[in-house]
Amino acid sequence: MKRFIGFVRKEFYHIYRDKRSLFILFGMPIAQILLFGFAITNEINKVEIAILDHAKDATTIEIIHKMASSKYFSINRYLDAESQVEGVFKQGKIKAVINFEKDFGEKLIKEGQSTIQVIADATDPNTANSITNYIQAIIQQYNQSINNNQAGSSQVFMQTHMAFNPEIKSVFMFVPGVMTIILMLVSAMMTSISITREKELGTMEILLVSPLKPFQVVLGKVVPYILLSIINAIIIVLLSIFIFKMPVQGSLILLGLESVLFIITSLSLGILISTIAETQQTAMMISLMGLMLPVILLSGFIFPISSMPLPLQLISNTIPAKWFIIIIKGIMLKGVGIAFIWKETAILIGMTLFFMGVSIYKYKIRLE
Amino acid sequence: MGISLDNISKSYKGFKAIQNISFEVKPGELFGIIGPDGAGKTTLFRILTTLLVADSGTASVAGMDVVKDYIGIRKSVGYMPGKFSLYQDLTVEENLQFFATIFGTTLEENYDLIKDIYEQIEPFKTRRAGKLSGGMKQKLALCCALIHKPKVLFLDEPTTGVDPVSRKEFWDMLKRLQEKEITILVSTPYMDEAALCDRVALMQDGQLLEIDSPKHIVQKYPKAVYEIGAKERHKLIQVLRDFPNLYSVYPFGEFVHYTDKRTDLEIPELENYLKSKGLSEIYIGLTEPTIEDVFMELARK
Amino acid sequence: MSEENVIKVVELTKKFGAFLAVDAISFEVKAGEIFGFLGANGAGKTTAMKMLIGISKPSSGEASVAGFDVYTQTELIKKNIGYMSQKFALYDDLTVRENITFFGGIYGLSRSTIKEKIKVLVADLKLENIIDQLVGALPLGWKQKLSFSVSLLHDPKIVFLDEPTGGVDPITRRQFWEMIYHAADKGTTIFVTTHYMDEAEYCDRVSIMVNGKIEAMDRPKRLKEQYEASNLNEVFLQLARNSNPE
Incomplete structure (x- = not known):
C-alpha cells in the first residue's frame, strides 16, 4: 500500500508541475461552457411575431394582449389563413406565428381545453427554441391564473411546429454535451498520454522490472485523474447552475454517481488506448480521432440521432457518450430518477466492464 | 548468483x-x-x-x-x-x-x-x-x-x-x-x-x-599489426590495397593498421613499395592489436 | 592540401546573459583539412558551430566561413556548406533515390545534375540493389554513409559533421572515414564536432574546448606527445580535470 501511495504521489507531482496541461485541464471546461452558453442562450427581445386568430373571442384577445405586453414579443401583423404562413416566414422578418383554433374560448370553457399552435421559423433553431419556451411560459401563467379564479381545471395546450427544421432539440443540450466531452477527454486522453509517456521515457521498463504489480501501476496512473475529473464535473455543473440558470431537476447525488460511472468508463478506455499506443503522439491521435469525433458527431450532442441514417444510428449505440448524455439530460432537464435511466446505466456499466476486461487481457507484464 | x-x-x-x-x-x-x-x-x-x-x-x-x-x-x-x-x-x-x-x-x-x-x-x-x-x-x-x-x-x-x-x-x-x-x-x-x-x-x-x-x-590475435602513416592518407589506403601480400588495411586514428599475409614481412620492402607509388613522410612501425582489430577480424569471417 | 584558410575565426564570443558560452575563441582551418572540434557536453562547441553555420549571431568577434562573413552573409554560408549529424539523417519513409532527389532539390541542383549525381553515387557506393529501397529498412551504417554523401551533393566547400560515427560497427566506421579522407583529398574541408575521442584521433588537427575556451589545438600526435598521453582521451581528461566541473 505504501508503494501504491508513493506512486500516486508521483503522479500528482507530474500533473502539478505541468502547468500548461493543468491550465488546459481546468480552463477548457470553463471556456467551453461559457462559449457554448453565450453562443446559444441569446435572450430574445421584441421578436416579431404574427397572429392567426380563427376564434377572435375574449380569451384569445387576452392571451394576445399578454404576449404583446411582454418585452419579448412584438406583434407585427395579423394573418387570415394558414396559406399565408409560409409567405411571411420567407420574408424573414417574422420568426413565429401563433395560431388559435376556431372557437378557442368556447372550447376552453365547455371542454376544459383548447389548443394554441406555435409555428416557429426553425432555420434559426436557437431563437425558435427560445420563442417556444417563452410562449410556453406565458401560457402556463395564463393557465394558472384561470385555474385560480375558477374551480374547474381548464387548460390551454400548446402545440409547437418547427417550420423548416422539425428535429430541433432542447437548448440546454449543450451542458450535458460539454460535460461529456470534457470528462471523456480528461479521463481517456490524459491517462493514455501519461501511461505512454512512461513508455517513451523508458521508465515503464523500470516499473515493470520492479516489485510493483502491473495493476498497481495502472491504478496509480488512474486515481489522480478520477479526482481531477470529478472536480471538473463539479465545476461544469456549478457554472451551468449559477451562470446559465440551468435547472437541475433531478437528484444531485444520482448525477454525481452517474458521472463517476462515466469517468470510470472513460478511464478504462484510456487504459485500453495505452495498451495499443506506444507513443504519446499516437495516444493523443487515437483519443482525438477515435473518441472526440464520435462523441461530437454521433452522440446526439450536436446532430440529433433520430435524423441520422440507420447505419450511423446503430453505430451511435456503441458510443458510451450517447448513453451518458441521455442519462444526464434525464437527470438535469427532466428530473427523472434511476427508474427511468437504469437501462442506460446498465449499458454503461457493461461497457466499462468490457473495456476493463480487454485492457487486463491485453496488459502486458512484459514488453511484447 | x-x-x-x-x-x-x-x-x-x-x-x-x-x-x-x-x-x-x-x-x-x-x-x-x-x-x-x-x-x-x-x-x-x-x-x-x-x-x-x-x-x-x-x-x-x-x-x-x-x-x-x-x-x-x-x-x-x-x-x-x-x-x-x-x-x-x-x-x-x-x-x-x-x-x-x-x-x-x-x-x-x-x-x-x-x-x-x-x-x-x-x-x-x-x-x-x-x-x-x-x-x-x-x-x-x-x-x-x-x-x-x-x-x-x-x-x-x-x-x-x-x-x-x-x-x-x-x-x-x-x-x-x-x-x-x-x-x-x-x-x-x-x-x-x-x-x-x-x-x-x-x-x-x-x-x-x-x-x-x-x-x-x-x-589471441593471430597477426602482427603494423601502423603506417604517410602525408597522403587517402592515397596510402588505395596503394596498400594494391599491395600483393596485403591481408587487411583499415584507417586507425592518425595511422592505418596493416596486416600481411606472410609472417615475415620486411618493413623496408613495404616502405620501398610505398615510396615507389609516390607517397611521402612514410612511417611504418609494429603495434599492439586492439579490441577493435580483433572485432573487425572476427566480423570479417 | 592548399594553404588557403576556409574558416577564419578571431575572438569569436557568444554570451547568454552573463554566461560566456563561447569565450573569445580564435582558429583557422585550411582547405581540405579534417578539423576535429572537441569538447565535453556544455563546453560550448555546439554554440560555436551554430555561429559558424550561420544560425546563431555572435555577440562579438569575427569569423568567416568559405569566404563569407557570419554576421552579414549567412545565406551564402548556408549555400556553401554541408551538414550531417546523427540526429538529422535522411527520411526513413522515402527511398534512397527520393532522398537524394529531395535534398538535391533543396540546394537548387537541376534535374539533370541530380540524375548524374545519382549515377556516380550508385557506382561509387555500389548502391544498385538499394537505390530504390526505403531508407528506414537499411542498416545504420548505410544510413550514415548515405547521409554523408547527401551532405556532399552540392559540392560544398566545407562539411560540418556532428558525432558522425557514434554507435556504428568498426568496419563500417572505417569505410566512413575512408569516404571522409576521399572528400578531403578532393579539397573539401571537414569540420567534425564530437566528444568521442577515438573519433577525434582520425582528424588532421583537433581543438579541445573547455568551459567556452579552446584549451589546446594541434595535431593529435603532437598533443599526445605534449601531454605524455597514449591517446586523446587521456589528453582530454587532463585538460578537463584542470578546470572545475559543474
Missing part, C-alpha cells in the same frame, strides 16, 4: 535479433557486452530482465529462471535501460524517493551503497532531473537502480552520449560497486571501454563473436 544463458534466440517479425547466445557471468564479475547498434545488446538485456521471453533457450539470473521466476528476479535486480531518462519533472530527491518507495525500501536503508555516488549529486538534490547535465543524470539513474541493493545490476549502454570525463567517473563507480559483491552486466558500443571489464562478449548482428578477458582476446 551470477547469470547464465543457454542457447538463447529471439526474432522479431522474421528478423533474428539474437541467435544461439550462451555464456555465463560469474558472481561479482564486471562483464561487458561490446557491440555496435543493432548487435542485439538491448534484446539480450530485456530477456535477462524478464521484459521479453526468448523464442528458445533458457536463462537464469541470480539462480532464478527468467521465465518461471520473473517476479523473484524483478525484486532482486537493478536495471538501467538504454534510453532511460528518469522523470524530468521530478527533483533528484523525488526521483530517488519514488524508486525507493516502489521497491519497498528507503533512501536511508541502503545509503551506504549509494553514498559515494549520491554525495556527488547531493548539492543538486532539489533540482529537477531534466535540468541536470548528462553525466549527473547517469549518476542519478545509477543511484535509482541501486536503491534496493540489487544482487545483479544491468546497465544498457550507460555511457552513450556522455562526455569522456563523466564516462571515466562512471566506470570508476562501477569498479567500486563490484567490490560490494554486485554482479554487473554492462553493454557499450565503444570498443575502448572493453578494457575496463573483467570479461567481455563481442557481439555483432545477433551473434557472439568471442568471449574472454580483454587481455586474452587481444593476445
